[in-house]
Amino acid sequence: IHLRSPRSSAGGQRRHTLPASEFRCLSPEDAVSVFEIEREAFISVSGDCPLHLDEIRHFLNLCPELSLGWFEEGRLVAFIIGSLWDQERLSQAALTLHKPLGTAVHIHVLAVHHTFRQQGKGSILMWRYLQYLRCLPFARRALLMCEDFLVPFYQKCGFEVLGPCEVTVGELAFIEMQHPVRG
Numbered sequence: 001i002h003l004r005s006p007r008s009s010a011g012g013q014r015r016h017t018l019p020a021s022e023f024r025c026l027s028p029e030d031a032v033s034v035f036e037i038e039r040e041a042f043i044s045v046s047g048d049c050p051l052h053l054d055e056i057r058h059f060l061n062l063c064p065e066l067s068l069g070w071f072e073e074g075r076l077v078a079f080i081i082g083s084l085w086d087q088e089r090l091s092q093a094a095l096t097l098h099k100p101l102g103t104a105v106h107i108h109v110l111a112v113h114h115t116f117r118q119q120g121k122g123s124i125l126m127w128r129y130l131q132y133l134r135c136l137p138f139a140r141r142a143l144l145m146c147e148d149f150l151v152p153f154y155q156k157c158g159f160e161v162l163g164p165c166e167v168t169v170g171e172l173a174f175i176e177m178q179h180p181v182r183g
Contacts, residue, residue: 023128026067026079028060033076034069034111041111051081051109055096059083059108062098065136066105068129070121078112078125082142090145090176092167103140105133105181126157130179139181145174 026034035053051059059081060067066082084102085094094106107129112121133139145165146154154177155161165176 020073022071023125024069024071025064026060026069026081027064028057030069030076030079031056031060034060034079034081037076037079037113038109038111040114042109056081058096059098063100068125068132070125070128072116076113077116078110078121080107080110080125080129082107082129084138085143089162090143090165090167095167103138104178105136105139105142107142107144122153123157126154130158130181133181136181141181142179143176144178145176147172148175151175151177 031053034056035051038051038056063083066084068080069076070078082105083098084100085097085104085106086099086102087094087104090106095108110122110126112125130142133142142159144154144159145167151161157179159177159179162176162178165174167174
């Protein structure tokens with residue numbers, strides 16, 4: 001039996017289609033899409049973004065392997081950006097530094113495009129990210145800081161509260177949380 005591959009009407013060429021859903025590390029070329037989602041997600045809530053465009057580019061150049069984007073049909077719908085940190089707790093310096101010898105992954109931001117919210121995508125992306133971190137031999141735990149209202153979300157993702165965070169941004173105060181990756 002001889003089977004023929006399906007052909008489209010356009011000159012017998014097969015059409016390339018993008019995967020319906022794809023998870024991959026972000027690259028510096030994704031920075032503008034990341035910033036657009038982040039700006040919309042955070043400015044309406046807190047009036048500021050965790051990372052500005054130049055900081056997004058900074059982290060995606062230094063440590064793209066600590067980011068994860070969720071793409072649907074080639075379009076970014078959600079993302080996480082992290083960097084390495086080498087101290088027990090986060091400090092103001094953790095907002096802009098990547099410590100290559102660190103064993104804690106500082107999750108700077110998780111954001112979901114507004115048209116994809118309330119669908120569980122943030123939880124799914126965080127689960128995928130934590131699974132991915134388990135494959136990185138240097139990662140021992142994940143750290144993040146969030147506002148009070150987000151604590152229940154991160155607890156459902158398996159994070160535990162460490163207490164008030166030393167870091168403040170303007171009038172905003174944060175809770176610091178961690179999730180063991182291994183060990």
